[in-house]
Amino acid sequence: MTPLTPREQLCAYGRRAVELGLVIGTSGNLSAREGDLVAVTPSGVALDRLTPEMCPVVDVEGHLVEGDLQPSSETPMHLAIYASTDARAVVHTHSVFGTVVATTMTELPPVHYNALLLGGVVKVAEYATYGTPELAANVRAALAGKQAALLANHGGVTIGASLEQAFEATRLLEWLCEVYVRGLSVGRPAVLTEEQLAAVVERALNPPSFPRRA
Ligand SMILES: [Zn+2]
Numbered sequence: 218m219t220p221l222t223p224r225e226q227l228c229a230y231g232r233r234a235v236e237l238g239l240v241i242g243t244s245g246n247l248s249a250r251e252g253d254l255v256a257v258t259p260s261g262v263a264l265d266r267l268t269p270e271m272c273p274v275v276d277v278e279g280h281l282v283e284g285d286l287q288p289s290s291e292t293p294m295h296l297a298i299y300a301s302t303d304a305r306a307v308v309h310t311h312s313v314f315g316t317v318v319a320t321t322m323t324e325l326p327p328v329h330y331n332a333l334l335l336g337g338v339v340k341v342a343e344y345a346t347y348g349t350p351e352l353a354a355n356v357r358a359a360l361a362g363k364q365a366a367l368l369a370n371h372g373g374v375t376i377g378a379s380l381e382q383a384f385e386a387t388r389l390l391e392w393l394c395e396v397y398v399r400g401l402s403v404g405r406p407a408v409l410t411e412e413q414l415a416a417v418v419e420r421a422l423n424p425p426s427f428p429r430r431a
Contacts, residue, residue: 223250223251234264245258245310246291247384248307254277256274272284275292279296290347302360305379308375308386313391314394325397326338327408329409330409335364343369344369364376365389
């Protein structure tokens with residue numbers, strides 16, 4: 218089986234995002250970078266209706282290279298992220314629990330050790346109008362050294378070395394937000410300390426070994 222092209226991947230993960238309820242209607246956008254080119258989802262098309270040809274390809278400076286449709290209005294944010302990180306893919310959604318946290322808090326505290334997979338505390342980037350350079354700059358700052366950020370009163374964004382990784386990071390971000398929000402409705406979620414988080418990293422670096430029985 219030949220590997221999917223970046224545009225085919227956008228279609229596959231776009232469908233998945235809709236199936237999992239991470240996006241509704243035409244909200245949410247994905248992109249994948251290969252060299253100096255970025256394939257991105259188009260503006261105004263629901264993510265489960267995409268075909269590879271519908272997905273525009275832009276260069277890292279934002280010139281349209283291929284495609285008849287306009288790139289997503291959030292493309293400037295995607296390009297700003299590629300300019301400042303090693304990311305090969307970006308996923309942006311308005312998922313429910315991510316947006317709840319992004320409209321009520323300034324950060325998502327690490328209440329579960331899997332938050333480390335996103336870089337620990339997830340910061341909420343300051344509000345700015347969608348599609349603007351201001352929003353792109355705020356998101357870039359919130360993402361520094363991390364795999365995820367929330368966008369105030371808007372949604373979330375994750376990055377990865379592949380679209381699969383960025384997509385899984387979005388699922389994890391939504392799960393962490395859901396756990397925290399549901400936790401708040403039951404009591405006061407305990408936040409893991411620096412020490413507890415460091416111990417998790419230590420544990421991950423030294424997994425238990427299971428020698429084969431002689
Ligand atoms: Zn958005």
